[in-house]
Amino acid sequence: MSYAVKELFKTLQGEGAQAGRASVFCRFTGCNLWSGREADRDRAVCRFCDTDFVGTDGDGGGRFADAESLAAAIAAAWDGAPGPRYVVFTGGEPLLQLDAALTAAVRARGFEVAVETNGTQARPEGVDWLCVSPKAGAPLALDGGDELKLVYPQAGLDPSEFERLDFRHFFLQPMDGPEQAKNVQAAIAYCLAHPRWRLSVQTHKIIGIR
Numbered sequence: 001m002s003y004a005v006k007e008l009f010k011t012l013q014g015e016g017a018q019a020g021r022a023s024v025f026c027r028f029t030g031c032n033l034w035s036g037r038e039a040d041r042d043r044a045v046c047r048f049c050d051t052d053f054v055g056t057d058g059d060g061g062g063r064f065a066d067a068e069s070l071a072a073a074i075a076a077a078w079d080g081a082p083g084p085r086y087v088v089f090t091g092g093e094p095l096l097q098l099d100a101a102l103t104a105a106v107r108a109r110g111f112e113v114a115v116e117t118n119g120t121q122a123r124p125e126g127v128d129w130l131c132v133s134p135k136a137g138a139p140l141a142l143d144g145g146d147e148l149k150l151v152y153p154q155a156g157l158d159p160s161e162f163e164r165l166d167f168r169h170f171f172l173q174p175m176d177g178p179e180q181a182k183n184v185q186a187a188i189a190y191c192l193a194h195p196r197w198r199l200s201v202q203t204h205k206i207i208g209i210r
């Protein structure tokens, strides 16, 4: 199978329970909940996306013919630094492309494998850390994982609906956009009143890394 990648870069994971961790980010092209075109945003299922995942023209992006060639590019992006290697597959929606061949190829190069998904697709083999971020109006195909990271608030989604699912961590991440300051206050208030939930701040945006 071939893979379309928007961009590939090393940075610190900015969100959730692994925040602060050195990571190679592999951002796949394409999503099933939005075309990525601004003209389509208002009629998309997911309308608040903060990410450009169209095309293969970003830093380190491109079309990779097979799992070995993409895994080699991921290993090169790690840059030879010693210690535990960590790759985060995101997008776009990574589970439209990530498969067992690719998780095996990066694991063979010493990587732990993390995924950021909207939860609408099945989980492939070989994932060590699964972050699920459900979207209002999209069917949830996964009933567990490592962290549930709910962008908050979303009309029609009550966080309590997700508490029955099998996750180790439950996070609210304030929705970025025009109402960001208000959404931060709402998420803080929810976490104070519902201590099962923790706040996930998008730290990379604050400190100015990608």
Ligand SMILES: C[S@@+](CC[C@H](N)C(=O)[O-])C[C@H]1O[C@@H](n2cnc3c(N)ncnc32)[C@H](O)[C@@H]1O
Pocket: 031, 048, 049, 050, 051, 090, 091, 092, 093, 094, 116, 117, 118, 119, 132, 133, 149, 151, 173, 174, 175, 176, 177
């Ligand atoms: C761009 S998405 C890509 C992965 C996958 N499609 C998903 O939605 O989980 C990466 C993360 O950013 C979150 N996110 C996207 N737009 C956001 C926004 N405007 N404010 C806060 N988080 C956002 C998503 O919910 C997800 O947790």
Ligand SMILES: Nc1nc2[nH]cc(C(=O)O)c2c(=O)[nH]1
Pocket: 011, 012, 013, 014, 015, 051, 090, 091, 116, 204, 209, 210
């Ligand atoms: N630093 C950093 N951390 C992130 N965590 C999840 C991200 C994503 O876009 O999936 C992301 C991202 O884009 N940058």
Ligand code: SF4
Pocket: 031, 032, 033, 034, 046, 047, 048, 049, 050, 051, 053, 091, 092, 093, 118, 135
């Ligand atoms: S599901 Fe994820 S990548 Fe797709 S539009 Fe929503 S936030 Fe963006």
Ligand SMILES: [Mg+2]
Pocket: 050, 051
């Ligand atoms: Mg991001």
